[in-house]
Amino acid sequence: MTTTSNTADAIAQAPGLVCQGFVPPLKLRDFKLIAFDMDSTLINIECVDEIADAAGRKAEVASITEAAMRGEITDYKESLRRRVALLKGVTVAHMQQVYDERLQLNPGAAELVAACQAAGLKTLLVSGGFTFFTDRIRDRLKIDSTRSNVLEEQDGVLTGRMVDQAWGDICDGDEKRKMLLQTCADLGIDPSQAIAMGDGANDLPMMGVAGLSVAYHAKPAVREKAMVAINAGGLDRLLEVVRLEP
Template identity: 75%
Template sequence: MTPTEISPGLVVNTALPALKLGNFKLIAFDMDSTLINIECVDEIADAAGRKAEVAAITEATMRGEIADFKESLRRRVALLKGVTVASMDDVYHQRLKLNPGAAELVHACKEAGMKVLLVSGGFTFFADRVRDELGIDYIRANVLDIDGGQLTGKLVDQPWGDICDGEEKRKTLLETCSKLGISPQQAIAVGDGANDLPMMGVAGLSVAYHAKPKVREQAMVAINTGGLDRLLELMA
């Protein structure tokens, strides 16, 4: 199917059945540049005077030009060594905002009886707060190692593994579906970067939000202008 612009900035790339929120049981969101307006690692790097260096790695990774997300993240986190928890608090309070329509879409999904999963290659320092703000049910993200109120430049291993990359996002979506006793076809996956493609590939509905070109092309639906709640325009 040729991509069809349903309305300005809302593109459908594949033939879709009539969509109803009630037909889905789970929605999985990426966090950075999807649910929220920033790439947290880039903003933390600003406090270390290394934003340009880190942001260049982030951009190349999200575009799919750096295939190894784990190595990319380790490189970026190493450059954050010495940044204080106070500086990260400043990022949260002064720079981080929910993207337009995020709260509205999450609310609509919860009203329809869906569960909400936040699965992020970013950090629990921010993801935990976003979870609490939006009432998200499940979360998976990376843990920054902190010692003496400062970042050590390393990540903390967790029971499920070391780093939440694209494969871990896919695995988490599938595990959450299994826990809920549902098919992945009853899940929606929303993201913007190349590391979101694995989970988007197993979901019943994949949504690119203001995404990199590779992701826009591969998603079933692309929201290129406006807020996340534009997804509701496709729901009967």
């Protein structure tokens, strides 16, 4: 039996790691871009839920978030507008408190991002969340580019609305897909050379056009459609499937 066969068998038997539609391992250097969702993928929380906690509305907002991530609410933009409206009156200081006290990188996030960067991949963060957090995670992990939503605020207080941007109004699943494809075009690469990693239904559009789709502790519908499902352990378990060798 060859070494590759031995490795593939070992991966196939690894607890909490599921591969479908291809024979592992792949080579990381064969890819040129990796795109990450943020909330519950790169980080441990859903930021909108934690911001809502400051307004005493976490349960109401979290129930909408959960239904949207499961794909039960098909209009993601409307679901986000409903949640953001409930944030009216929360202060920017409260958001900073969420970042400082509640937000953590998920296990293996920094290690995976660093390994991809060392292998020459560009990194992209696409989120249905908010620039307040994506900008900080971008700087913390030295991510190349981001796309997310802007919360409107006046005098340090959220208005319950979002700000339209040059590319559109809300970063939903379709916008994540467009951003991945546009980044590939800008880099002069084929989408088959991209990896897309997420956990919720709004990540499926970008995962569907990437060469390798990865579900991280994801909703059942996302796990079923992903080529790799990491159901136990950290994000860096992807490196068991996509190897660092030249």
